[in-house]
Amino acid sequence: MTVYRWPIWLEPPPPESCSFLGTLQPAGWGPAGQRWQCMHRELAALPLLGWSVVELAGADAQGFLHNLCTNEIRSLAPGQGCEAFLTDPKGHIVAQVFALVEPQQVELVSVPGAVPQILEHLEFYHITEDVELSDRSPQRALFLLAGAQVPEVLAKGQGSPVPERPWQHTSLEAFPGWKAAGVDWLPGPGVLLLGPAQQAGKLWAWLLEQGAVPVGFELFDAARIQQAIPWFGQDITRDNLPQESGRTGQAISFTKGCYVGQETVARLENLGHVNRQVRLLRWEAGAEVPPVGEELQHQGKAAGQVTSAAWHPGWGCPVGLALVRREALAPGTLLQGPWGSCQVLSPGGQEGPCG
Numbered sequence: 001m002t003v004y005r006w007p008i009w010l011e012p013p014p015p016e017s018c019s020f021l022g023t024l025q026p027a028g029w030g031p032a033g034q035r036w037q038c039m040h041r042e043l044a045a046l047p048l049l050g051w052s053v054v055e056l057a058g059a060d061a062q063g064f065l066h067n068l069c070t071n072e073i074r075s076l077a078p079g080q081g082c083e084a085f086l087t088d089p090k091g092h093i094v095a096q097v098f099a100l101v102e103p104q105q106v107e108l109v110s111v112p113g114a115v116p117q118i119l120e121h122l123e124f125y126h127i128t129e130d131v132e133l134s135d136r137s138p139q140r141a142l143f144l145l146a147g148a149q150v151p152e153v154l155a156k157g158q159g160s161p162v163p164e165r166p167w168q169h170t171s172l173e174a175f176p177g178w179k180a181a182g183v184d185w186l187p188g189p190g191v192l193l194l195g196p197a198q199q200a201g202k203l204w205a206w207l208l209e210q211g212a213v214p215v216g217f218e219l220f221d222a223a224r225i226q227q228a229i230p231w232f233g234q235d236i237t238r239d240n241l242p243q244e245s246g247r248t249g250q251a252i253s254f255t256k257g258c259y260v261g262q263e264t265v266a267r268l269e270n271l272g273h274v275n276r277q278v279r280l281l282r283w284e285a286g287a288e289v290p291p292v293g294e295e296l297q298h299q300g301k302a303a304g305q306v307t308s309a310a311w312h313p314g315w316g317c318p319v320g321l322a323l324v325r326r327e328a329l330a331p332g333t334l335l336q337g338p339w340g341s342c343q344v345l346s347p348g349g350q351e352g353p354c355g
């Protein structure tokens with residue numbers, strides 16, 4: 001029997017694990033269909049292990065980051081935040097970040113393994129600004145809380161409303177140092193909880209006392225795929241431009257002014273287009289989950305490649321993300337591959353579940 005080294009506070013220990021960008025994440029914990037319903041209609045919790053957290057501290061923290069990323073940072077008030085990309089001078093993605101603004105401080109949340117490229121990029125451009133850059137990943141713990149009961153549970157922990165916008169965040173008064181940030185990673189209500197790692201066990205136990213059902217990472221993966229949320233290092237890489245992510249409306253400001261890589265990003269918006277973009281795909285009911293890297297075709301021509309795939313318990317079929325060529329981007333387009341045909345959907349899958 002394989003033994004996984006989970007944090008000592010993680011009770012009950014997950015019976016299985018899965019790999020995500022070089023880290024072990026909890027899997028299993030019971031029937032997928034039942035726990036999928038908890039993620040939507042009740043309350044579910046998932047620890048996100050090994051994720052990246054970088055802190056920018058100092059009077060110039062917001063302005064410094066503003067000049068290096070695709071989204072509006074300088075005008076954000078404490079308690080606000082946004083999704084953004086760090087880009088190189090040619091406009092290619094260096095990192096995907098989710099920024100949480102506090103007085104004279106910004107915390108950047110990102111996927112596992114992202115700290116080295118984030119710090120290297122920021123430090124390269126750090127000259128005289130009053131900002132200190134730190135890897136806070138070892139001192140931070142993250143939980144995803146999902147389901148219709150999220151507002152009720154957060155009210156017990158903080159006595160204030162659930163954040164209404166993605167990356168808007170508020171403190172958990174019952175747990176000093178912890179904050180709850182709105183996310184758009186899920187089809188239904190959800191928040192990211194971020195705080196001191198030494199208090200992770202206390203908060204996890206409290207969530208279970210409130211009725212939260214532990215869910216595995218594979219269910220979260222199906223949910224974020226349904227929302228067409230790409231991860232840097234899996235669905236997008238340094239070979240991609242920000243508009244290819246499919247997150248233009250959420251992560252790019254075209255009115256903020258200059259930043260590193262802005263010229264390419266703006267030129268694409270005003271004068272051209274990208275030749276491929278991340279898209280949500282749905283396979284036929286009964287099909288097997290396709291492997292990452294599966295080549296897709298449209299009308300006999302190469303149309304893209306699968307970057308993520310998972311079984312969707314609510315729809316009863318596989319779903320995935322792929323970088324799809326421009327001529328096959330329209331919702332409803334049918335693509336073919338070795339694992340059968342699949343359909344391009346809008347983010348969220350408004351076209352409905354598998355037939």
